[in-house]
Amino acid sequence: MSTQSRVKLIDGKAAAARVLAEVSSEVSQLHGLGIQPALAVVLVGSDPASQVYVRNKVMRAEETGIRSIEHRLPADTAETALLELIERLNADPEVNGILVQLPLPLHIDEHRVLQAIDPLKDVDGFHAENVGGLSQGREVLTPCTPAGCLRLLQDSYGELAGKHAVVIGRSNIVGKPMAALLLQAHCSVTVVHSRSSNLRELCRQADIVVAAVGRPRLVDANWLKPGAVVIDVGINRIEQDGRSRLVGDVDFDSALGVVSAITPVPGGVGPMTIAYLMKNTLAAARLQHRTLISQPQLSEASCPSIS
Numbered sequence: 001m002s003t004q005s006r007v008k009l010i011d012g013k014a015a016a017a018r019v020l021a022e023v024s025s026e027v028s029q030l031h032g033l034g035i036q037p038a039l040a041v042v043l044v045g046s047d048p049a050s051q052v053y054v055r056n057k058v059m060r061a062e063e064t065g066i067r068s069i070e071h072r073l074p075a076d077t078a079e080t081a082l083l084e085l086i087e088r089l090n091a092d093p094e095v096n097g098i099l100v101q102l103p104l105p106l107h108i109d110e111h112r113v114l115q116a117i118d119p120l121k122d123v124d125g126f127h128a129e130n131v132g133g134l135s136q137g138r139e140v141l142t143p144c145t146p147a148g149c150l151r152l153l154q155d156s157y158g159e160l161a162g163k164h165a166v167v168i169g170r171s172n173i174v175g176k177p178m179a180a181l182l183l184q185a186h187c188s189v190t191v192v193h194s195r196s197s198n199l200r201e202l203c204r205q206a207d208i209v210v211a212a213v214g215r216p217r218l219v220d221a222n223w224l225k226p227g228a229v230v231i232d233v234g235i236n237r238i239e240q241d242g243r244s245r246l247v248g249d250v251d252f253d254s255a256l257g258v259v260s261a262i263t264p265v266p267g268g269v270g271p272m273t274i275a276y277l278m279k280n281t282l283a284a285a286r287l288q289h290r291t292l293i294s295q296p297q298l299s300e301a302s303c304p305s306i307s
């Protein structure tokens, strides 16, 4: 058997389908109680990539029985108008989750807008209250991409306790929450970034590598310990052989010779991000209907009593 044939491809599409099936089944239970979870998606401007993301999110919501409410605003929308819309959505009992598609036009203060969202409806998990809660190990709405990565790791690795994980990238959206989730899963976590020294050496010590950088094929076989598990979050569009294609932050072909499991790009982390958005919308609906439903469920990664 060749080395490569023993490598496990972590199939994000199949994993996302399993998460969405769980969400669908729980959503239909809520329908039985007269509750239809609803997600408001706010898109400002007409960035083509953002339009595709919003379309996919709305489609997945409908497939899982979650009502989606789209608010498409022109690129020159004033910040005050956007904040007023968020205030209305916060106050609307029919709306359980609010997602403001990023990036926002430059004249709008992204931080102010994200902080205006009710933390209980913050299905992206970007509000400071949820960020703080995550770092304290409380049950909160958790950013979708790292939550999806953790699930992929748990599905393919089982118990993560004691593993050494290296997270490449320290963004608020992926790197930092990923590190917090891995800590909660009892990994030893190293975060490396653009100013780190000895990046490659640090990476080579890792049982688990999560690459969230945005640099095509930065990580190759020389960065990886034999048998490492690699989650490639990066999505980079490159021109190759006269064609445009998507590649990750990891040189997939080179890594195949070394790792024990790896996510492909596309078809790895991407589908899990949307699946976890649906899971968070369901969790938000449960939180807001606590009086009707006994056990609100948030990220299964939440582990309040760790030391």
Ligand code: NAD
Pocket (backbone or CB within 6 Å): 145, 168, 169, 170, 171, 172, 173, 174, 175, 192, 193, 194, 195, 199, 212, 213, 214, 215, 218, 233, 234, 235, 236, 269, 270, 271, 273
């Ligand atoms: P970001 O630009 O906000 O952060 C990138 C991080 O990488 C920074 O912390 C920076 O310090 C680090 N970095 C940059 N150059 C580096 C280098 N040479 N060596 C080591 N570290 C370096 O990006 P982000 O929002 O975290 O996204 C990262 C990648 O993940 C992008 O390709 C993005 O498109 C992708 N992404 C994918 C999904 C998904 O659903 N699959 C979701 C979010 C982001």
